[in-house]
Amino acid sequence: MGRIVTRHPVTRVRLGSEPVRRADMLAVEEPLEIRVQGTPLAVTMRTPGNDVELATGFLVSEGVIAGGGDVLSAIHCGGPGTGPGIGAGGEPNTYNVLDLTLAPGVALPSPDIARNFYTTSSCGVCGKASIEAIETISRFDxxxxxxxxxxxxxxxxxxxxxxxxxxxxxxxxxxxxxxxxxxxxxxxxxxxxxxxxxxxxxxxxxxxxxxxxxxxxxxxxxxxxxxxxxxxxxxxxxxxxxxxxxxxxxxxxxxxxxxxxxxxxxxxxxxxxxxxxxxxxxxxxxxxxxxxxxxxxxxxxxxxxxxxxxx
The missing domain is CATH 3.40.140.10 (Cytidine Deaminase, domain 2)
Known part of the structure; x- marks a missing residue:
């Protein structure tokens, strides 16, 4: 599905010693576009893996759903512009786009919470339309x-x-x-x-x-x-x-x-x-x-x- 870590050549420098060339491990960071029934909702920079959990938790945090039962299905699909399929000229599946289908009767998210630009890995609320949208009212006391x-x-x-x-x-x-x-x-x-x-x-x-x-x-x-x-x-x-x-x-x-x-x-x-x-x-x-x-x-x-x- 996606790499969690990757290797990259680095030069290790220690004062008083010769520099050493070696491979080092890096945490992978890739974008995930979250869609709800085909409509883009957010893009977040994340470490690949557990994407359905990530998207489900995101929808809970935003007040879109009340629990996991409100998500009927989730599927990874190709990136923007994906055509009829890999074998028919479409873009390959990068596993960086996840489309969720909500259960019958669950309201679609309001356009007001859509994040129209990338949220960084260090900021979970960047891209909100307004400060009022951050103060989501919880269902629980x-x-x-x-x-x-x-x-x-x-x-x-x-x-x-x-x-x-x-x-x-x-x-x-x-x-x-x-x-x-x-x-x-x-x-x-x-x-x-x-x-x-x-x-x-x-x-x-x-x-x-x-x-x-x-x-x-x-x-x-x-x-x-x-x-x-x-x-x-x-x-x-x-x-x-x-x-x-x-x-x-x-x-x-x-x-x-x-x-x-x-x-x-x-x-x-x-x-x-x-x-x-x-x-x-x-x-x-x-x-x-x-x-x-x-x-x-x-x-x-x-x-x-x-x-x-x-x-």
Whole structure:
């Protein structure tokens, strides 16, 4: 279907030594055009693989569908201008165009959410027609979700996620996301991609294909920062907890607070910072002094732990 990694000749330079010519592994980045019943909807730069999950998760995140059952079928087709077929003068199938057919009774996406230019692998909301279109209303009320997750479980999630990043081991150039069952602590699915938002869409798409949404009793762990679009995707899928290795943005924190999502950043065993709805994090048995001490400074700037705990 498509390559996840590829080889490329490089010159390795180390001061004091002779340059070494060798092959290196790179993460593959290719465009995926998502169509709904023949109409182009979006183009995103992604790592090939799990494309149906990616497209399904994208449609959930955009509020187009309520779950995997709203997608009747999906098929890869040729690129723009494809004719009657490979053997009849048409373009070969590059597996970079995916056409989804929605189930009977499911409304087609509004033209207002169509993205008319490429979204990059680092930006999940580029190309929106307006800022109002970003603030999609979720079908699910996270405020009513009574999920509670143990702080020690959260602290160990980044290392557990890293252990399952097979493509990252080869390239060092992929983000990852994992969906965790809070009750058992089991990682239900892990996906990698050059785009952090794509990795999350793949995880949500996988879950939507397995059963109905919302994803109550789960947590989403991501390998990088917690941006607005990742919070939006978690909210749209009904995931009550989002944990990130790095920092959230101010808009991500604002959205999480309003939507009822527990947002956790700087998850680096044994510490973390809970930005919103801390009632879902069970700290019983945790030595608070050690946990609060954590990393006293982030990027050279001291962190106000008291203020963070009060959010």
């Amino acid at each position: 996270l405020h009513a979700d009574e999920t509670v997750i143990d702080a020690e479980t959260i602290a160990r999630l980044p290392d557990r996620l890293r252990q399952q990043q097979a493509a990252f081991d080869k390239t060092g150039g992929l983000h990852a996301a994992a969906l965790v069952d809070v009750a058992s602590g089991e990682m239900l699915v892990v996906r990698e991609d050059v785009g952090r938002h794509n990795a999350v869409d793949k995880v949500i798409g996988w879950a939507a294909q397995q059963g109905p949404l919302p994803l109550r009793g789960t947590a989403l762990q991501v390998s990088g920062r917690a941006s607005f679009e990742l919070v939006q995707k978690a909210v749209m899928a009904g995931i009550p907890v989002l944990a990130a290795v790095s920092a959230p943005s101010s808009l991500a924190v604002e959205l999480a607070g309003e939507a009822g999502l527990t947002l956790i950043g700087f998850v680096r065993d044994p510490s973390m910072v809970v930005y919103t709805h801390p009632h879902r994090v069970d700290v019983e048995g945790v030595e608070l002094e050690g946990a609060a001490r954590g990393d006293a400074e982030r990027g050279g700037r001291p962190v106000d732990r008291a203020a963070a705990a009060a959010m």
